[in-house]
Amino acid sequence: MPELSEALKKLKASSTVAFNTKAKELQRSGVDVVAMTAGEPDFAPPEHVLAAAHEAIDKGLTKYTPAEGTAELREAVCEKFRRENGLSYTPAQISVGTGGKQVLYNGFMAVLNPGDEVIVPAPYWVSYPAQVQLAGGVTVAVPTRPEDGFVPSVEAVREAITPRTKVIVLNSPSNPTGAVYPPEVVRGIAELAAEHDLWLFSDDLYEHLVYEGEFVSGAAFAPEHTLIIHGASKAYALTGWRIGYGAGPERLIKAMSKLQGQVTSNANAIAQYAVTAALNEVEKTAAFIAMTKRAYVARRDRLVEGLNRLGLHTPKPQGAFYVMSDLTPIHPDETEAATLLLEKAHVAVVPGTDFEAPGQARFSYATSMENIEKALERLGAFVGASV
Ligand SMILES: Cc1ncc(COP(=O)(O)O)c(C=O)c1O
Structure with a gap:
């Protein structure tokens, strides 16, 4: 059989998908x-969004x-940033892609040259290093600690900035840690980007899932670089449904849209x-988000309390729908520990290996309270028997 490319041979499959x-x-x-x-999320989408999808089909908008992206969606995204974040963008500064994932990839492809460095606080989302690698860059991890709530120090x-640094990635609330960075940390990192003339990629996907603390985008402090x-x-x-959007300086957005035009064209x-409709029907969407947030808070509190009670140290995060838990009482190696949990307790979690979180695993609480109770019960029986 003919050979595959070196780039693809080196690319790791997502560990999240592997454990799933x-x-x-x-x-x-x-x-x-x-x-x-x-x-x-385990929730069904909001009714008014489902209705709008039907309407698009009925109107032949296919x-x-x-x-x-459509002019209407890009306008709605600008309005969202104005209304919710006090940020001012024009539609020419917005690019709609097939999920935030494609927007991020377009961004790395648009700015990285071979060997350029990308600073990413760790534990990090597994797609950052994979996408950086595909774009020819090198990931430089800045470790964070559970005792600091996984918030990096400015x-x-x-100290991680070198002459090769091109991008700093900020992801708050964070996947996988759920950390919400205090505004002064976001400001400090954004100001570093501006001071060193670097790009700041502010991954704000979890903006609406903040339970305590305050969300602020890196763009608030370094708009020309973000x-x-x-x-x-x-x-x-x-x-x-695969809709993501990027907002930034027009020159960067144009380059990203040019790439997407040659690779996938428009998102669905x-x-x-x-x-x-989700962005424009403000009140209905706000009610949906409020309903999901109430559920996530109750689930997070129960899961964190339950895991800590079992002796699995788990800081309480302020956002997203993940917790990072220390599995070393089960096994010093997190992949072994997660495999034991799956095979013996029938609870599936993602080991921290690919997040650069040794000894830990990510539990998602985007699942019902009933499932959380069931998981805790099984873990209790398993930990009680083996630790
Ligand atoms: C931190 C982070 N950024 C971006 C994404 C991309 O999400 P999507 O492509 O579904 O918009 C995800 C999805 O898991 C994520 O966790």
Whole structure:
């Protein structure tokens, strides 16, 4: 068989997907597995968004749109940033993609040359290093600690800057830690980017899932240097609809849209129409978000309390729908520990290996309270028997 490319041979498959697949295989073989691996809301999308999708089909809005997104959606995104964040963008500064993931990839492809460095606080979302690698860059991790709530120090980020640094990634609330960075940390990191003339990629996907503390985008402090990566997946429970948006300086956005125009063209037209409704029907969408937040807070509190009671140290995060838990009482190696949990307790979590979180695992609480109770009960029985 002919050879594959070196770039693809080096690319790692997502560990989140790998453990999800393992859990699904067990489920198919008849085992009742509590899956706490997924990074997606378990809620159905809001009714008014579903209605808008039907309307798009009925109106025949099913053709190609401009690669960068419909004018209506880009206007609605500008309005969202003005209303919710006090940020001023024009539609020419917005690029709509197939999920925040594509927007992020477009961004890395648009700014990185071979060997350029990208600073990323760790534990980090697994797609950052993978995308950086594909774009020819090198990830430089800045470790954070559970005792600091996984918030990086501005000083540590400053020390990681070298003449090769091109981008700093900021992700608050964070996947996988749930950390919400205090405004002064966001400001400090954004000012570093401006001072050293670096790009700041502010991954704001989890903006609406902040339970304590205050959300602020890096763009508030360094707008000329910032690409916001945002989207509809997490806040509106629209993961499969694949709509993300980037906001930033026009020159960067143009380059990203040019790339997307040659690779995938526009994001799904029907989903663009529906997300326009999610952004414009402000009150209905706010009520949906408030309902999901109440549920997430109750689930987080129960999960964190339960895991700590079992002796698995778990800081209480302020946002997103993940917790990082110390699995070393089960096994010093996190992959072994997660495998034991899956095979013996039938609870699926993602080991921290690919997040650069040794000894830890990510539990997603985007699942029902009933599942959380079931998982804690099983973990209790397992930990009680083995520690
Ligand atoms: C930190 C972070 N950024 C971006 C994304 C991309 O989400 P989507 O492509 O569904 O918009 C995710 C999804 O898991 C994420 O966790």
